[in-house]
Amino acid sequence: MTSTYNGPVPNEENRIACPRKLILLQDVQKAMGELMEIHNGEVVALLAEDFVTLAELRSQLQAARKRKAGLIDLYREHVESHGC
Secondary structure (H helix, E strand, O other): OOOOOOOOOOOOHHHHOOHHHHHHHHHHHHHHHHHHHHHHHHHHHHHOOOHHHHHHHHHHHHHHHHHHHHHHHHHHHHHHHHOO
């Protein structure tokens, strides 16, 4: 299952027109979808009382959060340096 952000999008075309910015946004969306998949797996493992899988998922979750944070940092750095 993959989740995507369906919230409001800025109307100013110039704020989203930068190709690098679009790619970074897509990468952040994928990372957030990955987090949702891991959270869903945690619920399933918890309900099944599968604590081994739950521990593995927690490890995956920690790595996925770091990836997402890194992508958000790249996005912020790009916006601040590129001015888009």
